[in-house]
Amino acid sequence: MTTTRIAIAGLGAIGRTLAARIARGTIPGTVLTAVAARDEAKAKAWLAAEGIDVPIVALADFPAHADLAVECAPAAIIEEICTPMLTAGKKVMVLSCGALLPRPHLMELAKTHGGQIIVPTGALLGLDAVTAAAEGTIHSVRMITRKPPKGLVGAPYLVEKGLDMDAVKEPTLIFSGTAREAAKGFPANVNVAVALSLAGIGPDRTTIDIWADPTVTRNCHAIEVDSDSAKLSLAIENIPSENPKTGRITALSVIAALRKLNAPVRVGT
Numbered sequence: 001m002t003t004t005r006i007a008i009a010g011l012g013a014i015g016r017t018l019a020a021r022i023a024r025g026t027i028p029g030t031v032l033t034a035v036a037a038r039d040e041a042k043a044k045a046w047l048a049a050e051g052i053d054v055p056i057v058a059l060a061d062f063p064a065h066a067d068l069a070v071e072c073a074p075a076a077i078i079e080e081i082c083t084p085m086l087t088a089g090k091k092v093m094v095l096s097c098g099a100l101l102p103r104p105h106l107m108e109l110a111k112t113h114g115g116q117i118i119v120p121t122g123a124l125l126g127l128d129a130v131t132a133a134a135e136g137t138i139h140s141v142r143m144i145t146r147k148p149p150k151g152l153v154g155a156p157y158l159v160e161k162g163l164d165m166d167a168v169k170e171p172t173l174i175f176s177g178t179a180r181e182a183a184k185g186f187p188a189n190v191n192v193a194v195a196l197s198l199a200g201i202g203p204d205r206t207t208i209d210i211w212a213d214p215t216v217t218r219n220c221h222a223i224e225v226d227s228d229s230a231k232l233s234l235a236i237e238n239i240p241s242e243n244p245k246t247g248r249i250t251a252l253s254v255i256a257a258l259r260k261l262n263a264p265v266r267v268g269t
């Protein structure tokens with residue numbers, strides 16, 4: 001079996017789960033060869049506590065260590081992670097996919113140098129069926145997201161509008177617009193809408209309503225797709241991870257995607 005050398009950018013809720021699984025050898029065909037962290041001392045202490053022996057390197061040095069980098073860091077540093085890997089013709093799995101929309105040059109970089117940007121299903125579901133439907137004609141894609149108010153705190157859109165999530169006492173529609181607009185206003189909350197849009201009819205035709213809902217404890221996403229091959233109605237209720245903005249299933253989605261990289265049998269598109 002081919003072995004893919006993996007580097008992880010960001011040791012937060014997703015990155016730590018991922019690093020521990022790869023380092024334990026539970027994903028055949030993968031080996032953890034490097035990590036990058038903002039706070040090196042904190043990362044060193046965590047790696048030592050987990051018994052993971054892997055170098056902490058600069059993002060610019062990832063290509064010397066890895067065939068594939070997994071981006072699980074703040075959206076703001078996507079360029080620093082993607083540019084060196086893609087220029088070297090390598091692969092980057094991107095979780096902060098909303099940050100790709102204003103940076104089409106990253107997709108061009110992948111094309112020019114034979115690299116690849118992989119957007120996993122992440123905290124969503126059904127991207128297999130949406131990509132299949134997109135091979136025909138999709139008429140509309142609509143998403144509705146409900147999160148506990150604390151899972152939305154800090155979003156630039158809320159800051160700009162002066163919306164206080166502590167004051168939300170009943171389900172409140174706080175945003176309605178396109179996936180592109182949502183990615184700008186909620187860069188750490190609705191990457192899923194962008195993944196859906198990239199699988200289907202693009203960020204300007206995919207719409208999303210975002211509710212701050214104190215009656216839910218999970219991050220809930222519902223999708224309605226109408227196409228000439230199928231009508232899809234899908235829903236997922238994600239248990240938040242240690243980061244309330246991020247569903248637990250996100251790291252597992254990355255693990256499942258990595259497992260498929262070199263597997264002898266591959267299920268799903």
Ligand SMILES: NC(=O)C1=CN([C@@H]2O[C@H](COP(=O)(O)OP(=O)(O)OC[C@H]3O[C@@H](n4cnc5c(N)ncnc54)[C@H](OP(=O)(O)O)[C@@H]3O)[C@@H](O)[C@H]2O)C=CC1
Nearest residue numbers: 010011012013014037038072073095096122123188191246
């Ligand atoms: N596509 C999808 O379905 C989903 C995407 N996401 C996105 O995935 C990304 C990661 O999520 P999550 O793990 O929950 O986020 P966390 O905030 O838990 O972790 C991000 C980590 O990146 C670290 N970091 C910050 N700056 C740098 C840097 N310059 N170099 C390396 N590491 C850095 C942070 O360190 P420190 O804490 O010290 O600042 C932190 O440990 C987010 O952008 C999130 O929005 C999340 C859920 C679903």
Ligand SMILES: O=C([O-])CC(=O)C(=O)O
Nearest residue numbers: 123189190191192219247
């Ligand atoms: O985990 C979730 O519910 C989705 C999320 O944070 C994102 O898409 O950025």
